[in-house]
Amino acid sequence: VDLGGTRLRAVRIDHEGHVLQHRSVATAATAGPEAVISQIVALVEQVMDGVSRADIEGIGVGSPGPLDPFKGVVLRAPNLHGWVDVPLRAMLQERTGLPVLLNNDGNVAALGEWHLGSGRGCRDFIYVGVGTGIGGGIIVSGRLLLGRKGMAGEVGHMKVQLDGPVCSCGKAGCWEALASGVALARFAQEALRAGRPSSLHDRAATQPVTAGDIFAAAAEGDALALDLLQQEGTYLGRGLVSLLHLFSPDRIALGGGVAQGMAWLEPHIRSVIETQAMPPFRDVPVEYAHLGDRVGVIGAATLLLTPMGDQ
Numbered sequence: 001v002d003l004g005g006t007r008l009r010a011v012r013i014d015h016e017g018h019v020l021q022h023r024s025v026a027t028a029a030t031a032g033p034e035a036v037i038s039q040i041v042a043l044v045e046q047v048m049d050g051v052s053r054a055d056i057e058g059i060g061v062g063s064p065g066p067l068d069p070f071k072g073v074v075l076r077a078p079n080l081h082g083w084v085d086v087p088l089r090a091m092l093q094e095r096t097g098l099p100v101l102l103n104n105d106g107n108v109a110a111l112g113e114w115h116l117g118s119g120r121g122c123r124d125f126i127y128v129g130v131g132t133g134i135g136g137g138i139i140v141s142g143r144l145l146l147g148r149k150g151m152a153g154e155v156g157h158m159k160v161q162l163d164g165p166v167c168s169c170g171k172a173g174c175w176e177a178l179a180s181g182v183a184l185a186r187f188a189q190e191a192l193r194a195g196r197p198s199s200l201h202d203r204a205a206t207q208p209v210t211a212g213d214i215f216a217a218a219a220e221g222d223a224l225a226l227d228l229l230q231q232e233g234t235y236l237g238r239g240l241v242s243l244l245h246l247f248s249p250d251r252i253a254l255g256g257g258v259a260q261g262m263a264w265l266e267p268h269i270r271s272v273i274e275t276q277a278m279p280p281f282r283d284v285p286v287e288y289a290h291l292g293d294r295v296g297v298i299g300a301a302t303l304l305l306t307p308m309g310d311q
């Protein structure tokens with residue numbers, strides 16, 4: 001189950017990652033936890049599709065954080081009304097009679113890519129999701145890095161520029177504030193307001209510029225769009241260099257909406273790694289994640305495949 005602020009998705013998968021059933025509904029985000037949990041229970045029944053409980057290993061749930069994966073409690077879900085200290089695992093276990101595992105959306109996406117996508121076969125692997133924010137998860141020596149209180153892997157809040165823009169966390173200079181989709185759109189708006197000529201002016205006149213608009217303009221050779229993507233790739237590269245040095249992964253995968261522009265971003269990411277990483281770290285592959293927009297829900301299911309230590 002992928003509990004998103006706008007969509008609630010569920011799949012039933014087998015050990016090889018084949019999706020046997022899938023369903024999604026709009027999340028009743030304003031209706032409070034009880035209503036959303038009823039939605040989850042209904043979706044689970046639908047994707048079980050008559051399969052007996054004895055043949056289901058359990059339910060993995062990916063949720064926005066912060067949450068406590070050891071206790072199975074969502075501490076706060078910013079886009080869901082009334083979600084404060086919700087014991088989601090216990091509530092779902094009681095309602096479904098199945099074992100439930102819970103982790104945050106970045107960690108489950110990393111697990112999904114590790115088990116079934118671009119990280120398959122890696123002992124050490126990092127997934128970075130670049131969308132509205134920047135989230136991710138870190139696999140170290142064949143285990144998901146959880147850290148104290150299960151809070152490790154908040155890659156988006158690495159400081160990459162001390163005097164940088166203010167982040168969603170309220171502090172300045174986080175990677176997320178420089179390289180997320182929201183940051184990319186903000187840099188685009190600033191450049192347009194400053195009068196840079198660009199085909200993006202037409203789009204900006206009717207609606208906010210998105211990463212997708214910038215990719216489309218870059219494909220037409222728009223100079224501003226190409227500059228914005230060079231900057232985006234450079235900022236992404238800075239954070240990735242720190243991750244390379246800290247964790248020495250076998251591979252890094254980038255997912256999320258902004259990573260769909262990997263073709264434009266990759267040369268700039270590479271150029272930062274080639275100049276800023278210490279030489280023995282430079283050959284690590286950085287590639288586009290394989291599972292696309294199902295990474296969250298497929299990844300949640302792979303919680304059942306993952307040794308989680310003290311849970």
Ligand SMILES: [Zn+2]
Binds near residue numbers: 156167168169171
């Ligand atoms: Zn931050």
